[in-house]
Amino acid sequence: MRIMLMTALTTLVLSPALHGQRLSWRDILQRLENDRPQPDFVYPYAGEDTLQFGELWLPNHGSSHPVVVLIHGGCWLDQYPGVELVYYIADDLRSRGYAVWNLEYRRIGYPGSGYPGTFLDIAQGMDFLRTIAGKHRLDLDHVITMGHSAGGHLALWLAMRKNIPASSPLFADDPLPVHNVISLAGIGDLAYFSHFGAPACGDNTVEELIDWSNRGKEAALEDTSPDHLLPFDGKQYLIHGVFDAAVPPFIGLQYNEKSKAKNQESELIIIPDSGHFEIIVPWSDAWKKILPLVKEAMRS
Incomplete structure (x- = not known):
């Protein structure tokens, strides 16, 4: 049954006749030229590097948020756009009563990126919420992570930081807890993606991200790949567009099965008539299907 499902998903992804015209990141940037929502505050979370900052989007109502x-995607590569790619869903979530902490981070091609820099950026950005929570009435008992593509990998990783070995430079004594995770076309098994899905991001991108060649495969994966850090105390929602060619649905299927085998609460959701980017724009039918999951993830 598993093989049949993976075959069917792969056939859908690779069939040009079924794809039609899919949204691209360039379409999002083009729309931003004339319609660009803005965050309420911008905070550096670590030093003075230009890419170590977060943008806070605050609702205009409610006593506690x-x-x-x-966390945006872009193959962990500096050559792609950053926080602006998720501006529209940040704005939409803000309008629905959620505070949104939109993290920028150093990516491959930028000094200090890769291992451990990219991971430390995301971790420091996450924990910085403790610094600004009082000022902005942030409810740190209800925090979920949501990431797209490479950002989905980092969103999953954040939830599992407490399982990082103490010998790792990524270890933290008291990481800010994550309630649940929403992974939008995310990558939970770096080795599997490197082998089966990497061409979308470049053949050696994963290896460069985690310093695979210098650290050795298993050592590099044990503190960076979510499948090596399972389980965590929460639920992960693995959302994939059925026509996503960048991170095909079988990537989520494989990780979902591995997660359940490790007693992780996990749900795979395949969004019909959606590619890689329809799931991060609020005018899409895909986003309408995702919103109830955000509410559920925050409440449960």
Whole structure:
């Protein structure tokens, strides 16, 4: 049954006749030229590096705000756009009563990126919420992470930081807890993605991200790949567009099965008539299907 399902998903992804015209990141940037929502505050979370900052989007009502930590994708590569790619869903979530902490981070191609820099950026950005929570009435008992593509990997990783070995430079004594995770076309098994899905991001991107060649495969994966850090005390929602060619649904299927085998509460959701980017724009049918899951993840 598993093989049949993976075959069917792969056939859908690879069939040009079924794809039609899919949204691209360039379409999002083009729309931003004339319609660009703005965050309420921008905070550096670590030093003075230009990419170590977060943008806070605050609702204009409510005495206390549950928090969505939002992490953009882009193959972990500096050549692609950053926080602006998720501006529209940040704005939409803000309008629905959520505080959104939209994290920028150093990516491959930028000094200090890769291992451990990219991971430390995301971790420091996450924990910085403790610094600003009182000022902005952030409810740190209700924090979920949400990431797209490479950001989905980092969103999953944040939830599992407490399982990182103490010998790792990524270890933290008291990481800010994550309630649940929403992974939008995310990558939970770096080795599997490197082998089966990497061409979308470049053949050696994963290896460069985690310093695979110098650290050795298993050592590099044990503190960076979510499948090596399972389980965590929460639920992960693994959302994939059925026509996503960048991170095909079988990537989520494989990780979902591995997660359940390790007693992780996990749900795979395949969004019909959606590619890689329809799931991060609020005018899509895909986003309408995702919103109830955000509410559930924050409440449960």
